[in-house]
Amino acid sequence: MSDEPAAEPLPEGAHADAAAAFVDRARSRHGEDLVELYVFGSTVRGEASGRSSDVDVLVVLDDDTDRKATADSLRDIAYDVMLEHGPVVELHVLSESTFARYREEGNPFVRNAVAEGRSYA
Template sequence: MPESKTTDPQLVDDAHGRAAEAFAERARAACGEELEGLYVFGSTISGEAADLSSDVDVLVVLADGKRETAADRLRDLAYDVMIEYGPVVELHVLSVSTFEQYQREGNPFVERVISEGRVYA
């Protein structure tokens, strides 16, 4: 998995950026070693997020065999972050083996997330 990138100070200045930061921090704390990768992508990263009509797109990659139990926790965290910060956290969850398979196959969604997204874990 790629190394975590540093936080962009500009990103933290808006509700979408604050929601992304809060979700990433809570996901790392809640999932620990189950968390293989966390990417924020879409309008939050491109700077095109506009009011609450835009969501915070997140892809979480979890260790094989841990997807279902950790995904439930992550959905709860996404809801809590939405209540606190406003923007909806649109959560996508893949196991690490599926993520790697999609990478090998050139899956357009995974390629876009990797090329345009920011790594948080």
């Protein structure tokens, strides 16, 4: 067995628990600023396991929100969730106007997050 942290096993359901904890805290602290919040990737597909899998989250913020301050707060939440549950929360933050433009342009990242993701906003 490797001494690498990525090789350490995580409890069953750790990724789903981390996703739920992040969503709950983000909505509680920043609900009025959130336009969309998606959890996507291996966590939603039920394929996440171990520390090599992360929890992918896309947060879309209202254009009138102080994006930097809110994004910093969301990163703090993600870090706390990682410490408590194990998996890294990979956070992607976009403004509402950028998100809308990317959707119109067919941006592959946004298209994938929306198509396979679970919405919580």
